[in-house]
Amino acid sequence: MLEIKNLHAKVDNKEILRGIDLTVNAGEIHAVMGPNASGKSTLAHVLAGREAYEVTAGEVRYEGKDLLTMSPEDRAREGIFLAFQYPVEIPGVSTAYFLKAGLNAIRKHRGLEELDAMDFLTLVKEKMKLVEMDQSLLNRPINEGFSGGEKKRNEIFQMAVLDPKLTILDETDSGLDIDALRIVANGVNALRSNDRAMIVITHYQRLLNYIVPDYVHVLFDGRIVKSGGKALALELEEKGYDWIKAKAESAQRMFA
Amino acid sequence: MPTATNTIEALANREYKYGFVTEIEADVAPRGLNEDIIRLISAKKNEPQFMLEWRLKAYRYWAKLEKTEGAPKWANVHYPLIDYQDIIYYSAPKQKKGPESLDEVDPKLLETFAKLGISLAEQKRLTGVAVDAVFDSVSVATTFKEKLSELGIIFCSFSEAVQNHPGLVEQYLGSVVPYTDNFFAALNSAVFSDGSFCYIPKGVRCPMELSTYFRINTADTGQFERTLIIADEGSYVSYLEGCTAPMRDTNQLHAAVVELVALDDAQIKYSTVQNWYPGDEEGKGGIYNFVTKRGKCLGKNSKISWTQVETGSAITWKYPSCILQGDNSIGEFYSVALTNNYQQADTGTKMIHMGKNTKSTIISKGISAGHGQNTYRGLVKIMKGATGARNYSQCDSLLLGDKCGAHTFPYLEVNNNSSQVEHEASTSKIGEDQLFYCRQRGISAEDAVSMIVNGFCKQVFRELPMEFAVEAQKLLGVSLEGSIG
Numbered sequence: 245m246l247e248i249k250n251l252h253a254k255v256d257n258k259e260i261l262r263g264i265d266l267t268v269n270a271g272e273i274h275a276v277m278g279p280n281a282s283g284k285s286t287l288a289h290v291l292a293g294r295e296a297y298e299v300t301a302g303e304v305r306y307e308g309k310d311l312l313t314m315s316p317e318d319r320a321r322e323g324i325f326l327a328f329q330y331p332v333e334i335p336g337v338s339t340a341y342f343l344k345a346g347l348n349a350i351r352k353h354r355g356l357e358e359l360d361a362m363d364f365l366t367l368v369k370e371k372m373k374l375v376e377m378d379q380s381l382l383n384r385p386i387n388e389g390f391s392g393g394e395k396k397r398n399e400i401f402q403m404a405v406l407d408p409k410l411t412i413l414d415e416t417d418s419g420l421d422i423d424a425l426r427i428v429a430n431g432v433n434a435l436r437s438n439d440r441a442m443i444v445i446t447h448y449q450r451l452l453n454y455i456v457p458d459y460v461h462v463l464f465d466g467r468i469v470k471s472g473g474k475a476l477a478l479e480l481e482e483k484g485y486d487w488i489k490a491k492a493e494s495a496q497r498m499f500a
Numbered sequence: 501m502p503t504a505t506n507t508i509e510a511l512a513n514r515e516y517k518y519g520f521v522t523e524i525e526a527d528v529a530p531r532g533l534n535e536d537i538i539r540l541i542s543a544k545k546n547e548p549q550f551m552l553e554w555r556l557k558a559y560r561y562w563a564k565l566e567k568t569e570g571a572p573k574w575a576n577v578h579y580p581l582i583d584y585q586d587i588i589y590y591s592a593p594k595q596k597k598g599p600e601s602l603d604e605v606d607p608k609l610l611e612t613f614a615k616l617g618i619s620l621a622e623q624k625r626l627t628g629v630a631v632d633a634v635f636d637s638v639s640v641a642t643t644f645k646e647k648l649s650e651l652g653i654i655f656c657s658f659s660e661a662v663q664n665h666p667g668l669v670e671q672y673l674g675s676v677v678p679y680t681d682n683f684f685a686a687l688n689s690a691v692f693s694d695g696s697f698c699y700i701p702k703g704v705r706c707p708m709e710l711s712t713y714f715r716i717n718t719a720d721t722g723q724f725e726r727t728l729i730i731a732d733e734g735s736y737v738s739y740l741e742g743c744t745a746p747m748r749d750t751n752q753l754h755a756a757v758v759e760l761v762a763l764d765d766a767q768i769k770y771s772t773v774q775n776w777y778p779g780d781e782e783g784k785g786g787i788y789n790f791v792t793k794r795g796k797c798l799g800k801n802s803k804i805s806w807t808q809v810e811t812g813s814a815i816t817w818k819y820p821s822c823i824l825q826g827d828n829s830i831g832e833f834y835s836v837a838l839t840n841n842y843q844q845a846d847t848g849t850k851m852i853h854m855g856k857n858t859k860s861t862i863i864s865k866g867i868s869a870g871h872g873q874n875t876y877r878g879l880v881k882i883m884k885g886a887t888g889a890r891n892y893s894q895c896d897s898l899l900l901g902d903k904c905g906a907h908t909f910p911y912l913e914v915n916n917n918s919s920q921v922e923h924e925a926s927t928s929k930i931g932e933d934q935l936f937y938c939r940q941r942g943i944s945a946e947d948a949v950s951m952i953v954n955g956f957c958k959q960v961f962r963e964l965p966m967e968f969a970v971e972a973q974k975l976l977g978v979s980l981e982g983s984i985g
Contacts, residue, residue: 292940296932316939325940332937336955345951346941353942385955406941 245270245441246291246311246410251302252466253290259300260286262466268410271438275452275477276445278463279485284445285329287463288414291443292326293319306410320346321353323409327399327416333387339398340368340382343405350406371404375431393424400431411435412443417451429454449481464492529590535559538690541590545659545693550670558679558689571683571790575846576875576907577815579788587753589691589724648708652701655710658726661697668699672730676759676796676823684755684790684817688724692757695725700735700766709965711740727758731766733799738769738965752777754813756791764799764826769807771964772820773972776812778843781870786814786843793820794850797829797858805832806849807963809972814843819877821850824858824886831860834960838953838976839872839904848878848909853886853919862893865957867976868904875907882919889919897927898956900949950976 246268253261260283268274278284290297291304293316304311311319334342348358359367372379375397387395396416403411413432417425432442432455444455452460452474460476461468464485469492470476480488529540538559542552566584648655654665662669679689696712712727731737741758754776760768770793779786789812795804806820816839822831833849851860866874880891897906908925930952938948954961954973961969 292936294936315945316936317942317944320940320942328937328940332931332933334934334937334952334955336958337951342938342941342943342951345943345947346938349942349944349947402941 245307247303247305249303251287251290251304252300253286253297254300255286255297260297260466261290264302264463264466264468266461266468268441268443270409270441272459273436273442273444273455273457275455275457275460275474276443276463276468277447277449277460277477277480279489280447282463283466284447284463285414288326288412288443288445291319291412292316292324317349318353320406320408321350325403325406325408325411327396327403327411327413329415329418331387331390331395331399333385335385335388337386338383339386340364342386343368343402346402347405368401368405371401374404374434375401376427377401392419393421393427396420396424396428397431400428400435404431404435409439410441410443412445413455414445415447416444417446417448425451426454449477452477462488464488467492528588531588532585533559533587533589533691537589541691541693544590545662547662548666550666551662554674554679555690558686559691561680562683562686562690565683565686575817575877576873576909577817577844577846579815579844582753582788584687590693648706651704651707653704653706654697654699656697658692658695658697658728661728665697665699668730669697669728672728672759672761673726674759676761676794677757677792681792685757685792688726688755688757688792692724692726695727695756696729697727698729698737698739700729700731700737702732703734704732705735706737709738709740711742723752723754723756725756727756728761729759729768729770730761731763731768731802733763734765735763736767736769739771740965741770741772742775752787754787754789754791756793758791758793758820760795760804762795762797762799762802762804762826762829765801766799767803767805768795769805770795770820772806772808772810773964774808774810774812774816777814778812779814779841781841787812789813789816789818791818793818794823795821795831796823797826797831797855799829800826800855801828802826803830803832805834805963807832807834807960808836808847809957809960809964809976810835810837810845810847811976813845816843816845816847818847819849821852822860823852823854824860824889825854826858827855828857828859829855830858832963833860833862833864833878834963835864836867836957836960836972836976837865837874837876838867838869839874840869842871844873844875846875846877848876850879851881851891853880853882853889853891855886857888858886859889860891862891862895863959864893864895865960866895866897866906867900867953867956868897868906869900870904872904873907874905875909877909877911879911879913880921880923881913882916882921884915886916887918889916891919891921893921893923895923895925896956897925898953899927899929900953 248264248266251261251264252259264287276284286297290299293314299312344364351358368382377397381394381398387398390398416428420428444457457474460472460474462470462480469488529537535556538555542555645655677685679686698710700706729739760770762768776787776789797804804822808820810816816837820833824831831851835847837845837847839845848864849862862878864876866876868874874897876895878893880893882889893910895908899906906927910923912921914921930949934952935945935948938951939945953976961972964972
């Protein structure tokens with residue numbers, strides 16, 4: 245589904261991604277872990293098409309297409325969903341209105357009929373249950389005055405409505421207490437399927453107790469320095485990122 | 501983020517779709533302004549003596565001003581000196597006589613209004629909106645007149661009101677905006693050729709929205725219309741005003757005056773969607789919209805609400821205001837002003853609290869894109885006798901791109917200690933993060949900007965009558981189109 249080859253990217257002239265290789269197939273869940281400033285969020289935003297991030301080398305193919313030439317909205321319409329670490333507030337625009345605009349743009353792109361208000365409401369009511377979200381949030385301006393937990397639930401709720409093929413969860417666990425984490429993870433698990441892939445970006449192993457990955461990759465200094473199964477996350481938890489840092493540095497010394 | 505800025509900016513340049521010219525024979529006065537022109541206008545309109553005298557007094561006052569200080573210079577707008585002798589002050593579509601019904605109106609005129617989305621005949625049948633259409637300087641058709649007259653409501657062109665209801669005109673004309681008020685009000689008083697007149701009798705709730713549609717057609721004409729609305733005791737009226745003009749590369753002057761009078765327990769809701777031609781991308785052409793709008797809450801418990809959506813004009817200079825004279829009277833001002841390309845707007849309101857326990861609310865939303873300059877200017881004045889007066893003002897500015905500007909000048913004059921005055925202001929930019937968030941959900945960049953801007957304006961849009969709110973939302977989208985690319 246997604247094939248990343250030697251991806252390099254910079255922000256404000258600083259190189260953040262320095263040669264990422266990663267292949268994700270339908271049905272798989274990949275966890276990308278790493279210390280702060282290792283490039284995790286940059287990877288998420290580059291895949292979603294944020295313009296402030298400049299790709300300087302490499303290639304990304306998504307379902308056989310050149311992802312990097314597509315606009316952010318086209319990526320979304322083609323089925324890529326980013327659950328934001330910091331969901332954005334838009335004053336005066338209700339969650340329902342926002343989501344309906346997005347859903348119908350995506351449906352149109354896929355050759356489906358746009359949903360009218362009634363059908364849309366039926367759909368969202370069902371999906372809200374997934375993340376135990378209160379219906380009153382639908383009519384509130386999106387993310388405005390939402391608690392941290394509400395914002396994250398709202399992201400997963402949007403994912404459920406938009407029905408993406410590839411989901412990138414960017415530190416969805418940050419700022420969540422254990423109950424909220426469980427609710428969010430349950431929502432995500434309910435959306436696991438054989439034709440959907442997920443990239444779960446996290447700093448902590450904790451989330452992976454709930455969302456169990458097929459693969460774990462460790463990102464350090466803009467590169468994937470180690471990949472493995474779910475056991476790798478536990479090993480990381482135990483040994484800490486210093487272990488990875490030391491290994492990466494010694495590897496660099498060997499090459500030097 | 502240079503890319504994001506470019507993206508936002510590119511949304512500014514969709515074509516002005518009302519820019520066509522109607523080929524129609526017009527009865528045009530010679531250029532220039534002098535007492536003879538005033539007499540000509542008055543004679544054309546077959547006006548009673550009091551009107552001519554009033555016009556002449558206004559003209560003499562204006563001429564004196566013109567010689568001494570000229571047009572007011574305090575507004576934060578810049579334009580070359582206007583040559584008032586190079587303007588045509590009277591232009592009327594040639595018709596044999598005033599039309600008695602729609603069937604007698606020149607079909608070309610009806611076509612023009614149909615192109616603008618106001619098919620008078622259709623409107624008459626389908627919607628419940630009564631329309632008075634003003635083409636250049638003359639009112640061409642008023643719909644629903646009979647139905648309204650059953651309730652005693654007078655809704656007609658100003659010229660007709662002068663003929664048929666001279667008493668009301670004489671009593672109220674200039675009672676809210678005297679000709680000495682300001683330069684443009686004086687000019688309007690001298691030369692205004694038509695406009696709308698509306699009287700709602702005691703205790704009557706006007707069952708439909710009343711609407712005037714203004715259209716400037718002839719080149720080099722000034723449009724100087726005058727609207728007078730009187731709501732008698734306990735009555736209610738909601739009034740809508742829309743405007744467009746053809747695209748021309750010279751500037752055209754629009755100097756209107758609107759006067760509202762609300763007697764005891766009466767309510768007037770006045771909504772404007774102003775979409776005059778704003779000039780092209782380089783700032784060439786466009787309407788100078790120098791307008792004086794003021795309402796007087798003359799009676800106790802009366803209420804006047806101004807809601808305006810200003811997207812057009814090269815320059816906008818207007819301050820719909822309320823004089824809160826009656827005790828417990830209420831004034832409201834809800835405004836969205838958008839400037840794009842080289843448009844300039846200096847707009848706001850004045851709330852003059854005279855009566856006891858008078859209340860006013862000001863919600864102003866300014867949006868600037870391109871090289872647009874947007875100024876809010878507002879005065880809240882609490883007079884000595886206005887015990888218990890209250891005001892709440894909120895002025896928010898939204899910037900799209902980094903070449904535009906937003907300015908806020910709130911003036912406060914409080915002469916009574918028991919009053920309460922609050923002012924809040926904010927300035928924000930459409931964030932690259934907001935835009936990206938929308939696009940990540942599949943929403944195109946253009947739709948995203950339009951959605952964010954509409955969200956910003958929501959507090960004002962919800963004050964507009966339904967059909968108007970939809971039109972206003974669309975208009976904002978259109979006015980910003982092209983500032984994204």
